[in-house]
Amino acid sequence: MNIRLYHAKILTMENSAVKDGEVWVRDERILYVGDGSDTEAVYEKLQLHGIVWDREIDCGGNLLMPGFKDAHTHSAMTLFRSMADDMPLQEWLNERIFPMEAKLDQEMIYHLTKLAVLEYLTSGITAIFDMYLTPESIADACVDMGMRCVQVGAVNNFSQSVELVEKMFLELNNRHPLLSYQIGFHAEYTCSRELLEQIAKLSHRYKAPVYAHLCETVSEVEECRARYGVTPPVFLDSIGMFEHGGGGYHCVHMSDEDMDIFQRKGLYVVTNPASNMKLASGIAPVYDYLQRKIPVAIGTDGAASNNCLDMFREMFLVTGLAKIRQKDASAVDAWEVLKMATVNGSLAMGLTDTDIVAEGKLADLILIDLHQPNMQPIHNIPKNIVYSGSKQNIKMTMVNGQILYENGEFASSIDVDGIYAKARKIKSQIEDRK
DSSP states (O other): OEEEEEEEEEOOSSSSOOEEEEEEEETTEEEEEEOSTTHHHHHHHHTOSOOOOSEEEEOTTOEEEEOEEEEEEOGGGGGGTTTSOSOOHHHIIIIIIHHHHTTOOHHHHHHHHHHHHHHHHHTTEEEEEEOOSOHHHHHHHHHHHTOEEEEEOOBOSSSOOHHHHHHHHHHHHHHOTTEEEEEEEEEGGGSOHHHHHHHHHHHHHHTOOEEEEESOSHHHHHHHHHHHSSOHHHHHHHTTTTTTOEEEEEOOSOOHHHHHHHHHHTOEEEEOHHHHHHTTOOOOOHHHHHHTTOOEEEOOOOTTTSOOOOHHHHHHHHHHHHHHHHTOTTSSOHHHHHHIIIIIHHHHTTOTTSSSOOTTSBOOEEEEOSOSGGGOSOSOHHHHHHHTOOGGGEEEEEETTEEEEETTEEOTTOOHHHHHHHHHHHHHHHHHOO
16 A cells, blocks of 8 residues: 655654655555655656555644554553552552453453554554463454564463463564564563573573563562572573573662663663552662663553553653652653654564664654644654653554554544453453352
């Protein structure tokens, strides 16, 4: 499909400059980015006499930019939204979430993932880094919705297995253009040493990065010290877990030694400010990470702990909480946060073709409405997005060259009412299961 998006302001994320111009999309790729004055040269370069457009969209002076990347989420936890609120993390997990999760099956997770995708699209999220229980049904849900999904292994002492992680790594990285898979485990505190050593060996076998929940709470760090005499990152590094890169989700309570490891191994931090705040886990030292040039991406976490999958809220909290932690209003500039939500998220997920708006990159784009009151008057568009932007500003979400959400409506291929009905039915089934 050929789509021309014109009369746009364009933020490529290569730098903070916003330029007037247009973007051409052919099938799943960006064909052209420019001001539209050199089209004859473009046609000559492409050996074309012209292009027959399936759609030409007047962007009305609104902003085209790369879509946001939700670099840590548990999509199917949409079921648990507001079912287990106002509880400490360990109590929340062990008494409410884990028992309810045990009642889920593959089909349920399929439908609940589709519900999450609706929410991602309204927030301008074009790719997710999903960790949950049934990878194959999650993959099916995302393909059926047209959503780009990188999954990560969630192996622990109670569910999944190293064998499953390897199977999914081999299968999902070759199944569909929208799908990929990374090696991972739930957390140090839910895995035996033997299991963790098996994951490390798997990483070495395929020279692949590893991701996991890491240093989310004080108790997690203290319990690891009691078991192994060191913090989780130090222990995991000692068994060769990060020889091929990867990263950690949350990373709220990190020592200097932990950060040294992240620097040395080129690991990513994926911060989840709303979840960490709601569960009273703490405020991640994002300023320190940036000072050390440790790359930071942003995730929403699941809807059970957040409770909404909204990248605008996460971006504001990343910078706002950092300023409180540092007692410095200049800490963690909004431009750095916008890079976390786009470029860094792409790279953390292994998506090297979705980071910026450029010729040849994948067409994972969003159109932000600059004509809403919260964007006026315009002084600095990148800062406006982080400090005053909201989901109401998302006019269009395009994934892989397909427009999935536009002007408040989902694509006709998406059965929104059917997805809601399935979610209600699953809620009733879970409540009925003893």
